[in-house]
Amino acid sequence: MKVRVFTADSMQSAIAQAKSALGRDAIILHTRKFRKGGLLGFFSKEEVEVTAAVDTSIATIPPQKAEPCVEEVAVQSELASMRSLLEKVISKIPPGSEHSSVLDLLMNNDIDIQIAEQIINDLPMDYTNFDVESPELKQLLITQIQTCFKSxxxxxxxxxxxxxxxxxxxxxxxxxxxxxxxxxxxxxxxxxxxxxxxxxxxxxxxxxxxxxxxxxxxxxxxxxxxxxxxxxxxxxxxxxxxxxxxxxxxxxxxxxxxxxxxxxxxxxxxxxxxxxxxxxxxxxxxxxxxxxxxxxxxxxxxxxxxxxxxxxxxxxxxxxxxxxxxxxxxxxxxxxxxxxxxxxxxxxxxxxxxx
Ligand SMILES: Nc1nc2c(ncn2[C@@H]2O[C@H](COP(=O)(O)OP(=O)(O)OP(=O)(O)O)[C@@H](O)[C@H]2O)c(=O)[nH]1
Ligand SMILES: [Mg+2]
CATH class of the missing domain: 3.40.50.300 (P-loop containing nucleotide triphosphate hydrolases)
Incomplete structure (x- = not known):
């Protein structure tokens, strides 16, 4: 335990000094008022003395980490699996919103997702230059689809x-x-x-x-x-x-x-x-x-x-x-x-x- 004495001209100020020097956990052990200076008891000034202490053993003990409860463990594992699922899904989405819009258009017309991907991948030119609803893109897709008509x-x-x-x-x-x-x-x-x-x-x-x-x-x-x-x-x-x-x-x-x-x-x-x-x-x-x-x-x-x-x-x-x-x-x-x-x-x- 560490003990110190603080003096000030008011109780408030002495306690403030103690907390500032010893920390918020400091406890006040004793207070007393006394007069200081003056001549034969005249013109002396009243002061306050505060004896404060702090338990140093508490301060040095590392804070204990609370063991998570069963519910917390379940929530954490659920979050971990959602995160990994999300990462997998995101990794499969090709970059660029144009790709997913064209994919949607083909799939809205009942074209299977894998075949739609193949049609897009086989396009002979960069379709991202075109607006998704443009006649140019439609023609590009139609021409590509026509290649599957063999005879x-x-x-x-x-x-x-x-x-x-x-x-x-x-x-x-x-x-x-x-x-x-x-x-x-x-x-x-x-x-x-x-x-x-x-x-x-x-x-x-x-x-x-x-x-x-x-x-x-x-x-x-x-x-x-x-x-x-x-x-x-x-x-x-x-x-x-x-x-x-x-x-x-x-x-x-x-x-x-x-x-x-x-x-x-x-x-x-x-x-x-x-x-x-x-x-x-x-x-x-x-x-x-x-x-x-x-x-x-x-x-x-x-x-x-x-x-x-x-x-x-x-x-x-x-x-x-x-x-x-x-x-x-x-x-x-x-x-x-x-x-x-x-x-x-x-x-x-x-x-x-x-x-
Ligand atoms: N909307 C529409 N209906 C059709 C078409 N072709 C046939 N149908 C109709 O489909 C129904 C069945 O036609 P069917 O020719 O009897 O069919 P099926 O294959 O011979 O039938 P089963 O001999 O019983 O196997 C009939 O009502 C036809 O009029 C078509 O191209 N469009
Ligand atoms: Mg018949």
Whole structure:
């Protein structure tokens, strides 16, 4: 303990001196007043004496750090993991807000994030010079997307011989309607000799559906129940320049049905196989469909119902994933009008409709 005595002309001033010399923890041990100077007791001045002390042992003990409680530990660890997560997320965002705006635009059009990144990375020039909503940037993206369209070909009927085309895919995508549109185009508008075959004996009224079109157009129709019957009908229609085969819609997850379909379609190697897909299909489902139906070895793909969706990025996503040859797109229920050969210049602006 350290003890010191302080004198001043007032109690306040003496205590202030003590605190200033010994610190805020100083304690006052004793005070007394006394008179100083003067002559024979006259003219003397009253003074105050303060005895103060400070415990030096307290001052030298290092302050104890309180042990954190369980809740504090949990909060600290939570904060640490949030910080590390945030750092990871930030590290993945490429620098520049232009990049994320263009990425958003592509993703708003249903283009998968990884494919959108690829499209942006492959742009031949610095897109950051352009305003995100500028027509120049839109054109740059469209031109880049067009590079994924490898080949487009519709049904080509040879001068000599015939063409046999079969249509297959998931249920309800528009196979039968598309066949009716193509039958009208080739038979009525272009005057070819054609025949229809339906192998869809699975769904009640499926035969009736195609028969109604064949009756209106005056085109012969055959119904087949098995692969060998198909072979026989193809053999008996040698005089036809085009034969269109309808099949029952199949789930991509039913392997037994897909095997049966594959056998039917491979009864004759000359059959040109068209996978029919709806443009309204979610990308992940479309991926499954293309993977599963690849067992049937499609030559070309038809996208239907592009009138029913605002975002047809699924088409771009698939083209970036698979070396698909395109043929037709359909854009409505009207037979025969709502079908056209894929025109890249007309289709790609639709893909970026929301730009
Ligand atoms: N909006 C729109 N509807 C279409 C288009 N193509 C077909 N449809 C309609 O889709 C529905 C199903 O058409 P279908 O031709 O019967 O389909 P499908 O693939 O043959 O069906 P399943 O044989 O049952 O597998 C019908 O209502 C058609 O009118 C199109 O391009 N746009
Ligand atoms: Mg059908």
């Amino acid at each position: 487009v070909e519709g049904i080509k009927i040879p001068e000599q011989g015939r063409k046999i085309a079969a249509f297959f895919g998931p249920t309800g995508v528009g196979k039968t309607t598309t066949i009716a549109k193509l039958a009208a185009k080739f038979a009525i508008q272009e005057g070819y000799q054609i025949a229809l075959i339906t192998a869809d004996t699975y769904r009640i009224s499926a035969v009736e559906q195609l028969k109604t079109y064949s009756d209106i157009m005056g085109i012969p129709i055959h119904v087949v129940y098995a692969a060998d019957e198909l072979k026989a009908v193809l053999d008996s229609n040698q005089d036809k320049q085009l034969i269109l085969i309808d099949t029952a819609g199949r789930s991509p997850h039913n392997d037994e049905q897909l095997d049966e379909l594959t056998k039917l379609l491979h009864i004759d190697d000359v059959i040109e196989k068209y996978l029919v897909l709806s443009a309204t299909t979610k990308y992940k489902d479309a991926l499954d469909i293309v993977k599963k139906f690849s067992i049937c070895m499609p030559h070309k793909v038809i996208f239907t119902k592009i009138d029913e969706t605002r975002n047809i990025g699924t088409i771009v996503n698939l083209l970036y994933q698979f070396p698909i040859s395109l043929s037709y797109v359909t854009n409505g229920q009207n037979v025969p009008d709502d079908i056209e050969l894929v025109d890249i210049n007309r289709l790609t602006p639709l893909i970026l409709r929301d730009l």
